[in-house]
Amino acid sequence: MATSPAGAGRPKTRGIVLDHIRAARTISRIELAAVTGVTPATITQVVRELMAHGLVVEVGRGASTGGKPPTLLQLNPHARYAVGVLFERNSCVIVIVDLTGRQVARTSFPGTALLPPEQALSIVASRVEALIGAAGVDRGRVLGVGLATYGPQDRQTGVLLTHQPTAEWFEYPVGPRLSELLGLPVLLDNDAAAAAIGEHWLGAVEQDTFGCLYMASGIGGGVVVDGEVYRGVSSNGVEIGHITIDVNGGRCDCGNYGCLGNYADPSAVIKQALEDSSLGRRLGLDPADTDVMTAFGRVATAAGAGDPAARGLVEGSARHLGTAAVTMASLFDLDLIVLAGPSFAAAGSIYQSVIEEEVQRRTFARRAHPVRVVTSVSGSDAAAIGGAVLVLQSELAFLELDARA
Template identity: 70%
Template sequence: MATSPIWASRPKTRGLVLDLIRAARAISRVELATATGLTGATISEVVRELMGDGLVVEAGRGAPTGGKPRTLVQLNPSARYSVGVQLERNTCVIVVVDLAGRQVARTSFQGVASLPPQQALPLLAAQVDALLTTAAVDRGKVLGVGLVSYGPQDRRAGVLLTPQPTDQWLDYPVAGRLAEGLGLPVLLDNDAAAAAIGEYWMGAVDPRSTYGCIYMATGIGGGVVVAGEVYRGSSSNSVEIGHISIDVNGAECPCGNVGCLENYAGPSALVREAVATPGLAQRLALDPSAADFLTEFARLAAAANAGDRDARDLIERSARYLGSAAVTMASLFDVDVIVLAGPSFAVAGSIYQAVIQQEVDRRMFARRAHPVRVVPSVNGSDAAAIGGAVLVLQSELTLGHARPEDGARPVPASTSTAP
């Protein structure tokens, strides 16, 4: 990275300018000065520095405005890359994205999380290496790896604080061990938070807005983004809407709460209900002993989309529960938009979107002040993996590295946090 006085004395200046260039796609130096309030001389120096690092290139002239057409600048997408890894209970997705957040390579496979971490992480590292090689990406341009998974977790230490899928994963230094295996920095984060920030980087939401994300894979999570930054709370384990209680007399959840949303509306709950519904399990060839709930849920969702009444009733009931959670999110954070992200929404999104929108329109506290739109993620089923890669780009390039109060720096490849 460059070490000019501007970068050294004001570490966010460079990131602010770079983020504005990213959001605008193409912008002039005069427009950057107006948007930031910085002097033309400062903007010129920062842009010159960014161009020297290869992050920004000139992009021709803008439309005439009565004087000399202004020279535009834009990101150089191939200047840097990052890797996103989504570690689910049954599935792993790896993506490589360029500086603009566009996916340039992808792979997925099953079964890693069912292994002990000592075996799973070397296999994961080998898959990342193979994908970078296949995509012909220069490793010298790779900023790092965003490893995203379910919570709770300690982002600073790079460890999961949950015994799922097995007790061996609890307190294991996943970020540090993966960094050692890859020789790249690794940042651990929550899958729902990652999916949320991916929408911002891809330009799918107004950069000034406050918006929420409901993420559904095997479980249910949430994230909120305020002016381009994830709301973290005190330990970065915020907006866990899958574990809000919707029934104070409900059964105890492994998380310690009772009547958790996930146990009523999540894919695993719906698959269990489908298996118990007379005739439905047989029609859909559901396997009552299957541990891969995503595959079984996809069959249920496909049947609902095709008009199977029993299947659709289950999906719609799940959607109403999630609508209640969306109302809670909107009431707590006063969001403009709620994004539905994750593989489970990818297979049944139209039903969920319609029902959740109805619940929000009918029940939201501030509905007379402003509407809240419920929309599908632009990143589809890979939203968390793409978001993990974006979090690395954001941390390294636009935040001037994550600040202590905001969370963890990527774990360096030479650092281990536990034996």
């Protein structure tokens, strides 16, 4: 089975029209012709086809401009659904969204990445099936699954290219195997890129160009340019967790030296907390514990409650991430950076204030424009929602109408 819901070579006009209807929420045929550059006759034909398949519905009249009031169009949210999966080392989140991107169901459970791939993916597949059933969603209307996880990865073949967290995952075909288990197309993507495009597609970020810093158990980045996520040569771009912040730093697992993640990600913060024996005991941290997210949550909670030692560690992490934000903003000339992911959800206010202070003080173009730093509206679910949205976006771009409507 193909690992992407996109049908190669399919006409794009229907997808373009659907995407504009989605973005506008309600729009007339005349407005569609104006914003798409497609002739009114073609718009009429395409809309008629989409309505016949139940994807678009008429929802009343717009304001008259002198003649007959135009009929307004909307997506039919129940026409199709998509599943998004955040596959993290220590946690897994599954969501189902409708055709408009609205979340209709969610579940989460402890991560499975330390298990062998076959066992881990079997658990994920069973949880996806259970959520579809519990939500009462017609499985025949589910377009596919967006699997958002860490990299590096080969997005086209659905293969992971990392030895993390265990060597068994290296070159493992997670996309094709999950697709086989579910009988649904699976689209593999980077968790940070998924979070970035999800924020944009859902209307949480109104502008078309912005950056996203993503932090779960590791640190990643995504940049949206003119409404499209920046991919790079192999869709492994903007790996901000692996920029060098200390040229004399130790070697990272990626092969680079002095990487940001080694100083600022949750594992680094936990390691620093354990070096302070008093703080480690106070928070009940265990050096042998592999549950990074729970341990980091304890540090973040203590920081938010005013514990000076914990707050100092979180603020130190935030300062380093400020360097990453400055780098991202200067490379892409950004004026907005969104903080997304479960680790930012745990201590968002501290990270937001410190990172914004850094970018306002250090960004190259700060005299030309300010740089805002905001937290994600999707919180810890940003990547899962983005994974589902990427499936919808792919289907809207290369839509194959069939008997599912």
